[in-house]
Amino acid sequence: LLSFASHPVVVKVGGQYYCRSIQKMHADGSLSFFCAIDDGVVLSIAQPKDMVESTRAALRDVEERLGGIDMILGFDCVLRRLDARNRQVFREISELYRVNNVIGFGTYGEQYRSMHLNQTFTGIAFGERQAAE
Known part of the structure; x- marks a missing residue:
């Protein structure tokens, strides 16, 4: 499971790429996934970005757009957490969540419109945009 994550x-x-998390590989070489995969869907192997830096950049962007973060109600996929542990960056990710007041849940993926998302961190950020002078 860790190597798949x-x-x-x-x-x-x-036009957007979405993770499809592999659950296991069977003896015949076929794969089972944690989410629905239709027959004939083309899958590509992704090259992961630096998880710490991409998370830091995303949180910085949210902070700039809101003018500060009061708190974030976050949903962190368990596969993302496993990957963070495997890459030995779990403490750094946890620290980013702490300093940005993230509270929330560990999940088995998130739903966005009709798309099931895996290996993601999603959330709702609360802050107060400063009025223009």
Whole structure:
């Protein structure tokens, strides 16, 4: 499971790539996934970004857009957490969550419109944008 989390496959939908998390590989070489995969879907192997830096950049962007973060209600996929532990960056990710007041849940993926997302951190950020002078 850890090696699958560290080397995700993705599917392209509407110009965007989405992770499709492998659950296990069977003796015959076939794969089972944690989410629905239609027959004939083309999967690509993804090259993961630096998890700490991409998380830091995303949180910085949210902070700039809101003018500060009061708190984030976060949903962190268990496969992302496993990957963070495997890459030995779990403490750094936890510290980013702490300093940005993230509270929330560990999940088995998230749902966005009709798309099931895996290996993600999603959330709702609360802050107060400063009025323009």
